Amino acid sequence: MTTEQPSAVAPPLPPGVRPVLPVQPSEPTAPAGPADPSGPEEPGRRSFLAKAFGVTALLSAAGSALGLLRDLLLARYFGASQGTDAFLVAWTVPETAAPLLIEDAMAFLMVPAFSLALVLREERPQGPDPVRQLVRATLPWLLLALCALAAATALGAPQLVELLAPGLADPGLAVTCTRVTALTVLPFGVAGYLGSALRAHHRFTAPAGIYVAYNLGILAVLLTGHGLLGVTSAAVGVALGSLLMAGVLIGPFVRSLRPGRRRRRARRGAAGQGLVLIPLAILPVAAFTLTRQAQVFIERYLGSGLPPGTISHLNYAAKVSQLAMTAAILICTVTFPLVARALAAGDLAAARDRVEKDLGQAAALVLVGTAFLMACAPSMVSLLFERGAFGPADTAATAAVIRVYSFGLPAQALIGVMVRPFFSVRPVVRRAAEVLPGGGGPAGPPRPAAGGRGALLDWYPVAAMAAGLVVTVAVSLAATPRFGALGLAAGNAAGITAAAALLLRGLLLRGIALRLPKVLGGQARLLAAAVGAALLGAPAGRLTANPLLSTVTGGACVLLVFAALGTVFGAGEVRGPVLALVRAVYPSPPAAEGKLPDGR
Known part of the structure; x- marks a missing residue:
């Protein structure tokens, strides 16, 4: 068997592909150190994940608490009114920009890209630093695109408001707020890019703190300016908060670009040996994020024709419901770089x-949260919001929507887990040997779903979400005339559940061969525990009229029942922590010293 020597001249690039990183070739080696995700999880790996999750959870919880305080102030100052409806239409801009530019699309693109650059840095320590060259090839274009998008959003604010909420009672206020919130596009995109790079480097503290800075900016303006600016103060606070979140990341990002060793310049003719940028790979990722966010557009559009305050009830319900997903999403935020690094190294x-x-x-965490919301939604909403302009009728409407929303929360969390590895298989930056005609050097690890079939599968998540949107629209149109906001919430839950089922199938087609009996069996055990916890927690939450005591009593009952049933049903995600807690509280007595094995 013979092997061809690599050519000194890189072959021509296919359409839509441009070179990024010329790197001197060498024999590929397995990623070393703690970044290598292959093999079973060693104690050091588990310790790293636990610490990363702890830091991320702590700062994210602080950000969520400040975000909840932000929503409480909105409810206290402005209630559920035409003014809050107008602001929430403008809030659609940062609501869409955040998943597109921070949490979802940007992370789906750049975490795998930086992970592959880091793998190549470890494999081929000579030549230019791949991470720095990746930044030079992508960041300037990103800044230009973000500036253009922010300007277009501000200029097109009247048309955007008309498109999103044609039945809005006060479109002028919504247009003003939309132009202010359009400024968030640039700092959101910068924060998403820098945060993705830091997570790929396994640095989680600064990215986890961005929402603390964001909500502090909103609260500062809201507290000082609500009397003078009205609800527009919330929009100004959003713009200020977005600048603060980008500023938090600049210093850590600059420090992360310093390579650990001196690198020599690559020799001429090695362009085909490194990485290439696939700009068209951005399209399915962006389309998926927008399609997923389109559920909010549908709610705002149909909700604008319902009585004033409906959009606000839906918003408050969504904010409370999403608290149940926060911890679940944190898991895949911390572990996503490990998955991306494994796929970059070819370790399926x-x-x-x-x-x-x-x-x-993720299912364990989101299901215990779902059970809590099902059992305690009225008392929790009353405890959080019922003061000032937010009255008992608003509490009842919001709590009812929360309970319907909760049916879709498990699917929301599972989609967040599944879509990350799906897009990591064929990232926006790839090895040259995968895309250049003739190979151009070492082929690297095998990749699933290559060629035209892989390009077609890139769009599978978009198709899954589009099918889910069809379900959402159908259920919403059928149920809204009779049930109002509850019909919109039911459409949301049904659509996202259908999309999750389709995406699970797509992950198998992508080449990540999940063991479905094991996965579905574990999900069924957790679901059974959650149903039991909700059924027993609901009466416990109605033992007293005090909302604080009701929430605490019902929540404690839900947690205890979920832990007990999960242990009895054999759910490993519950049984393991419960047994560890029992051993910590009741440690086994040490063996008596000096005894022989037979006890003498």
Whole structure:
């Protein structure tokens, strides 16, 4: 068997592909150190994940608490009125920009890209630093695109408001707020890019703190300016908060670009040996995020024709419901760089194992949160919001919407887990040997779903979400005339559940061969525990009229019942922590010293 020597001249690039990183070739080696996700999880790996999750959870919880305080002030100052409806239409801009530019699309694109650059940095320590060259090739174009998008959003604010909420009673206020919130596009995109790079480097503290800075900016303006600016103060606070969140990341990002060793310049003719940028790979990722966010557009559009305050009830309900998903999403935020690094190294088994663990752990957290919301929604909404302009009728409407929304929360969390590895298989930056005619050097690890079939599968998540939107629209149109906001919430839950089922199938087609009996069996055990916890927690939450005591009593009952049933049903995600807690509280007595094995 013979092997061809690599050519000194890189072959021509296919359409839509441009070179990024010329790197001197060498024999590929497995990623070393703690970044290597292959194999079973060692104690050091588990310790790293636990610390990363702890830091991320702590700062994210602080950000969520400040965000909840923000919503409480909105409810206190402005209630559920025409003014808050107008602001919430403008809030659609940062609501759409955040998943597109921070949490979802930007992370789906740049975490795998930086992970692959880091793998190549470890494999080929000579030549230009791949991470720095990736930044030079992508960041300037991103800044230009973000500036253009922010300007277009501000200029097109009247048309955008008309499109999103044609039945709005006060479109002028919505247009003003939309122009202010359009400024968030640039700092959101910068924060998403820098945060993705830092997570790929396994640095989680600064990215986890961005929402603390964001909500502090909103609260500062809202507290000082609500009397003078009215609800527009919330829009100004959003713009200020977005600048603060980008500023938090600049220093850590600059420090992360310093390579650990001196690199020599690559020799001429090595362009085909490194990485290439696939700009068209951005399209399915962006389309998926927008399609997923389109559920909010549908709610705002149909809700604008319902009585004033409906959009506000839906918004408050969504904010409370999403608290149940926060911890679940944090799991895949911390583990996503490990999955991306495994896929970059071609280790599909390690990626599969990590995804299966993430699916189980995310489901456990979101289902116990769902059970709590089902049992305690009225008392929780009363405790959080019922003061000032937010009255008992608003509490009842919001709590009812929360309970309907909750049916879709498990699917929301599972989609967040599944879509990350899906897009990591064929990232926006790839090895040259995968895309250049003739190979151009070492082929690297095998990749699933290559060629035209892989390009077609890139659009599978978009198709899954589009099918979910069809379900959402159908259920919403059928149920809204009779049930109002509850019909919109039911459409949301039905559509996202259908999309999750389709995406699970797509993950198998992508080449990540999940063991479905194991995954679905674990999900069924967790679901059974959650149903039991909700049924027993609801009466416990109605034992007293005091909303604080009701929430605490019902929540404690839900947690205890979920832990007990999850242990009895054999759900590993529940049984393991419960047994560890029992052993910590009741440690086994140490063996008596000086005894022989027979006890003498």
